[in-house]
Amino acid sequence: xxxxxxxxxxxxxxxxxxxxxxxxxxxxxxxxxxxxxxxxxxxxxxxxxxxxxxxxxxxxxxxxxxxxxxxxxxxxxxxxxxxxxxxxxxxxxxxxxxxxxxxxxxxxxxxxxxxxxxxxxxxxxxxxxxxxxxxxxxxxxxxxxxxxxxxxxxxxxxxxxxxxxxxxxxxxxxxxxxxxxxxxxxxxxxxxxxxxxxxxxxxxxxxxxxxxxxxxxxxxxxxxxxxxxxxxxxxxxxxxxxxxxxxxxxxxxxxxxxxxxxxxxxxxxxxxxxxxxxxxxxxxxxxxxxxxxxxxxxxxxxxxxxxxxxxxxxxxxxxxxxxxxxxxxxxxxxxxxxxxxxxxxxxxxxxxx
Numbered sequence: 001x002x003x004x005x006x007x008x009x010x011x012x013x014x015x016x017x018x019x020x021x022x023x024x025x026x027x028x029x030x031x032x033x034x035x036x037x038x039x040x041x042x043x044x045x046x047x048x049x050x051x052x053x054x055x056x057x058x059x060x061x062x063x064x065x066x067x068x069x070x071x072x073x074x075x076x077x078x079x080x081x082x083x084x085x086x087x088x089x090x091x092x093x094x095x096x097x098x099x100x101x102x103x104x105x106x107x108x109x110x111x112x113x114x115x116x117x118x119x120x121x122x123x124x125x126x127x128x129x130x131x132x133x134x135x136x137x138x139x140x141x142x143x144x145x146x147x148x149x150x151x152x153x154x155x156x157x158x159x160x161x162x163x164x165x166x167x168x169x170x171x172x173x174x175x176x177x178x179x180x181x182x183x184x185x186x187x188x189x190x191x192x193x194x195x196x197x198x199x200x201x202x203x204x205x206x207x208x209x210x211x212x213x214x215x216x217x218x219x220x221x222x223x224x225x226x227x228x229x230x231x232x233x234x235x236x237x238x239x240x241x242x243x244x245x246x247x248x249x250x251x252x253x254x255x256x257x258x259x260x261x262x263x264x265x266x267x268x269x270x271x272x273x274x275x276x277x278x279x280x281x282x283x284x285x286x287x288x289x290x291x292x293x294x295x296x297x298x299x300x301x302x303x304x305x306x307x308x309x310x311x312x313x314x315x316x317x318x319x320x321x322x323x324x325x326x327x328x329x330x331x332x333x334x335x336x337x338x339x340x341x342x343x344x345x346x347x348x349x350x351x352x353x
Contacts, residue, residue, distance in 0.1 A: 080136055083197070087143065094150075094204050143200050150203035157210035164217060164341055166332075171216075171286040172209035216284035218262035218342040220308040222292060223251035223315065223326045232338040247336035248291070248329035251315075255296060255324040259313040261306040262290050262328070262343075270302050276327065277319020280312055289334075293327040294319050 158168040230250035261282055268289070269281035276293035280300060283289050296316025306312060317324045330339040 076136075077132060080132070080139060084139060087139070087146075090200075090204065091146070094208060140196055143196050147196070147200045147203045150200070150207040154203070154207045154210045157207075157214040160214055160345075161210070161217065164345055166217070168210060168213060171213040171288075172206070173286070213286060215264045215308075216286065216288055218284075218290055218330055218339060219345075220260055220262050221251075221343055222260050222262045222290075222328050223253055223257060224260075225251045225253040225257070227252075229325060232336075232340060248293075248327050249339050250325050250327055252323065252325040253315050255315060255317070257315040257324075257326075258311050259292055259295065259299075259315055259326055261300075261308060261310040261312050262330075262339075263308050265290070265306060267300045267302055267304045267306060267312070270298050270300060273319075275320045277321060278313075278316060279319075282306060282312075287333040289331045291327075291329040291331065293329070294321045294325060296324075 161168040161171060228249050229252045230246055232246060232249060234245055259280075263282070263284050265282040265284035267280065268283045269279065271279065273279045273293070276291070278293070278295035278298065280292045280295065280298065281289055282292075292313055294316055295313040295318060297314040298312075299314065300306060300310075300312040315324055315326050321327075328339055330337050330342060
């Protein structure tokens with residue numbers, strides 16, 4: 001310490017230093033423990049509040065249905081019929097035939113409890129409406145199973161997209177959800193939307209976006225040839241021997257060999273590009289484009305929708321080329337990425353199926 005311009009030192013014994021250190025550690029331990037306990041208590045309180053609100057919402061929903069039945073049973077029956085028609089259209093549009101794991105099984109526990117509460121209240125208040133309540137319960141159980149099925153398919157598709165090094169959220173960000181008919185058909189007479197129908201609509205929209213995004217990922221080898229002659233990355237330029245970046249894969253083969261669309265999409269370019277010669281580009285949505293170059297002939301037109309494996313061109317040697325081959329690129333937001341992981345993942349998936 002400093003006193004009257006002179007620096008003085010205070011000696012502190014080892015014992016005092018040790019006691020001081022222990023005191024600091026003890027204080028920090030108590031403080032950390034207190035904060036952790038407070039945080040845990042706050043989190044527990046939030047969880048309890050959320051559970052209470054969910055329970056209150058389920059009770060309110062049950063009471064609302066009882067009130068609706070009391071006001072007009074025929075109107076409720078008409079609502080259920082319209083909902084059933086809507087569900088049928090949704091199934092036909094999104095699924096076609098019903099998978100086995102939707103046709104059977106029970107709804108989740110919370111929804112079973114809510115439905116059971118509603119049916120019991122209705123049976124006690126209006127015995128003549130009990131059968132109608134049972135039909136509504138079966139309908140809502142199916143809606144819940146359909147929602148969980150859509151969620152499972154979305155999760156599987158998202159996992160497959162992540163394994164390719166892509167962000168599934170980014171891929172579906174530009175895809176518009178289809179929800180208009182849901183708000184018009186699956187509503188109560190007071191204009192509110194049943195939360196279970198809202199969840200079903202959101203889950204089906206997400207499922208469609210995820211499955212479509214996965215289908216847009218290159219999954220078919222664009223040329224039926226046994227090997228790749230040049231890989232993605234830096235290599236020696238075949239014309240001048242200098243280092244050059246190769247933005248795709250080269251598939252060598254006989255002149256005129258068939259070239260196939262690697263994924264579902266829309267043809268956005270058919271023509272010539274500098275260095276590429278005759279070229280076709282297909283947009284697959286979410287900024288993903290495949291490019292097919294050095295072609296000898298075209299088999300697709302701009303605006304045409306193609307499926308994986310659709311024949312779109314013939315192999316050639318146009319542009320900057322030393323012999324007949326297909327130059328194949330995958331581009332995301334106009335940046336080239338290695339096509340190999342996409343094609344390898346597709347081959348593994350086909351081997352498992």
